[in-house]
Amino acid sequence: MPTLWFRATTEGNRLLPAVCPACLAPGVRALEVPSSGPTESVRTAYYCERCAELLDRRATFIVARLGAAALLGIGTATSLALVLGGVRLGLQIVLTLLASLLPLAARALTSRGSVGPALFHADGPASQSVWIAERQDFLGLLETKATRVPRPLARPGGAWELAPALLALVWLSALHGLGRADLRVIQSGDAEAVVLIDERRRSTIAPVRSEHPHAARAVSTLAGRRRLGIVSERGESLVDVVATLWPGRDYVLGNLPPGQCLFLERQEYGKTGAAHELAQLPGQGPIWELPVTVDLWFSPLSTRPSSRPSLDTSGGVRTAVRLLPCSGAR
């Protein structure tokens, strides 16, 4: 496709000849002329069957390319969030952008010879029409003089080309905002310890000997495959585990005091009575996935029937995670 095209001006109501603007064969298919500037009027050109077919294919190709770019960006963002978690956010953003812009770059390298509309239209001054055509002889049919101009940019230009990258970035931030899992880290012993997520220091935890409401440290992290660790102050590894965390789930991580186990306590509040359950959580640790949303951590639920079913309960049921002697199952 030549980079210099031709520009001509006609009176505004001038109809186009029924020949294909791309090859001057008899025009059979009426297609809307894309605008290359401000225009209010819709103009129609008559392409031949072959050139119209090529234009159709080009439109399909553009949709496919934008879709592929969006998929590539979203896929890359998802993998990066799963692998890197909350660290190296800058790198995650840059790689997501690069991936979603890859098809655009590929097009820029191969666009020479690509097919596009051979005629553009804009409104000229004093209700004239401005035509920008690939072929000078086509404008010659309008009995007007043509001047040389740069080839107009075919749509979708600019903003549309960046839409897949934008979509991928929105997806990346949604993953980081919504795709989080909550951990309660617990460590028995006498000394403080350090919580590591993906080998990065996240917080310190006080040692625990028995149940109390502050027995565990709450840590929120991006869901996905994470390396979770607890290291003593002297640098000994107390827990080192790779686990898949699901968004929106609660987990307990760590070493329980000797002879103590995790229990799930469930209490229904209602007029018909108060069902109460206490069941040991299966598993040996060091990570436990909780089957339900937890209302209360390491603290007994009130079993009194008169207890208010307060607004923070879910459907009259409250659930607590307990740390009790392993024989405590009833």
Ligand SMILES: [Zn+2]
């Ligand atoms: Zn044609």
